[in-house]
Amino acid sequence: MTGTSLPDLLPVGVGGDIGVYAMVRAFHEQYGTDAVVISSVATRAMADSSFVTNVVTPGIDDPEVLVTALERVAAQHPGKTLVLLTNADWFVRSIVENRARLEDKYVMSYCTLEVLEQVSSKEGFAEVCDRLGIPTPRTVAVSVPQLVADGGLAAIPALRVDLEFPVVAKPSSSADYHYVSFPGKRKIHHVDSRAELDELLGHLVTAGYPGTFLVQEFIPGDETQMRSLTAYRDTRGVITLLATGRVLLEEHTPGTLGIPAAILTEPYEDAMEAASRFLDNVGYTGFANFDYKLDPRTGRHVYFEVNPRIGRNNYYVTAAGANIARALVEDRVLGRSIEPLLATKEVLYSVVPFRLLLKYILDPSLRIRLQAVKDRGDAVNPLKYSKDGGLKRRLVVEAMTQNFYRKYKKHYPEPTTTGY
Numbered sequence: 001m002t003g004t005s006l007p008d009l010l011p012v013g014v015g016g017d018i019g020v021y022a023m024v025r026a027f028h029e030q031y032g033t034d035a036v037v038i039s040s041v042a043t044r045a046m047a048d049s050s051f052v053t054n055v056v057t058p059g060i061d062d063p064e065v066l067v068t069a070l071e072r073v074a075a076q077h078p079g080k081t082l083v084l085l086t087n088a089d090w091f092v093r094s095i096v097e098n099r100a101r102l103e104d105k106y107v108m109s110y111c112t113l114e115v116l117e118q119v120s121s122k123e124g125f126a127e128v129c130d131r132l133g134i135p136t137p138r139t140v141a142v143s144v145p146q147l148v149a150d151g152g153l154a155a156i157p158a159l160r161v162d163l164e165f166p167v168v169a170k171p172s173s174s175a176d177y178h179y180v181s182f183p184g185k186r187k188i189h190h191v192d193s194r195a196e197l198d199e200l201l202g203h204l205v206t207a208g209y210p211g212t213f214l215v216q217e218f219i220p221g222d223e224t225q226m227r228s229l230t231a232y233r234d235t236r237g238v239i240t241l242l243a244t245g246r247v248l249l250e251e252h253t254p255g256t257l258g259i260p261a262a263i264l265t266e267p268y269e270d271a272m273e274a275a276s277r278f279l280d281n282v283g284y285t286g287f288a289n290f291d292y293k294l295d296p297r298t299g300r301h302v303y304f305e306v307n308p309r310i311g312r313n314n315y316y317v318t319a320a321g322a323n324i325a326r327a328l329v330e331d332r333v334l335g336r337s338i339e340p341l342l343a344t345k346e347v348l349y350s351v352v353p354f355r356l357l358l359k360y361i362l363d364p365s366l367r368i369r370l371q372a373v374k375d376r377g378d379a380v381n382p383l384k385y386s387k388d389g390g391l392k393r394r395l396v397v398e399a400m401t402q403n404f405y406r407k408y409k410k411h412y413p414e415p416t417t418t419g420y
Contacts, residue, residue: 016043019312048393063094074105243343252412262350315382316349
């Protein structure tokens with residue numbers, strides 16, 4: 001579609017978490033649109049929203065259930081321009097693999113299946129980075145099916161891991177990992193010894209994990225050394241949105257470990273340049289989210305992965321002046337390229353209470369800086385939206401926010417120099 005008139009938009013989110021709410025909030029801020037969100041259970045992030053209809057559909061992890069639900073929503077809203085949104089790898093894969101059934105009903109901003117296969121595995125990401133001279137951590141790739149073929153549990157002790165402990169262990173494909181269950185499963189595993197690593201690999205063998213698990217060197221430093229970058233590359237091959245931020249605190253429950261809970265927007269031009277080269281090289285389109293860390297040993301950023309979608313923490317981008325909805329709509333709905341949106345405003349994005357956040361900031365100068373940002377009114381929580389809901393919703397959101405005290409007391413009671 002070309003031209004300047006804006007059609008009747010209806011964003012349709014899949015997943016129901018804070019990140020999905022942040023996306024539909026961005027649309028509401030920019031265009032005043034209502035939204036539909038499909039989730040497997042009713043979620044508190046959507047509770048009592050004045051502009052979000054939460055469609056509860058059990059079983060949407062099954063691609064057929066999800067696609068059927070999306071087809072049903074489309075049939076219920078004739079005449080609307082439906083914009084499909086999600087921030088979960090497994091939903092992205094389901095959508096991309098079923099593009100033929102959805103693309104005549106939805107505006108979609110996802111890469112092709114070929115590109116998804118290349119970048120969604122952390123091995124594929126590292127191969128591209130190596131070709132482009134972008135630093136990545138030293139990594140040992142462990143094929144769990146090969147371990148099984150070599151003898152299963154008995155083959156694990158002979159596996160060569162030429163890295164110093166502690167190490168970080170994580171799945172190459174988050175989509176494959178989503179469907180596997182085993183004792184002690186975490187989104188990311190911090191492993192202190194070879195014995196711990198062998199136990200983890202044993203669980204993966206027993207659970208029948210079908211993919212590759214990566215064992216990586218641990219880059220020194222706590223979570224304030226982590227960084228986040230969000231980009232949008234349009235259908236013409238132009239990057240029309242860039243935002244970078246300094247992670248301050250990550251979530252620590254097993255299922256959300258490593259997801260930023262607080263970010264301070266900061267410009268990192270070297271990361272913007274590296275991410276732009278990466279996306280151009282693979283012919284990527286749509287939103288992408290890079291995770292990387294400042295290595296204090298070299299002063300360089302080391303890149304861990306690119307997520308083939310927007311991050312759960314995406315509201316830091318919109319709050320800093322680069323509304324993510326506009327980048328997508330200008331490209332996919334209005335069919336025009338725009339000058340790049342740069343998130344230049346300094347804001348503090350946080351889903352945790354400010355007092356709790358400060359507990360985990362070990363650098364006194366950074367604590368002072370964060371207090372100044374808060375004092376001038378530039379601290380934002382994506383769920384706290386003055387244009388959404390009444391007292392009941394505000395109470396639900398506040399309860400969610402305060403519940404982080406309990407979560408951190410259980411899973412990360414005191415700050416450390418490593419972040420775990």
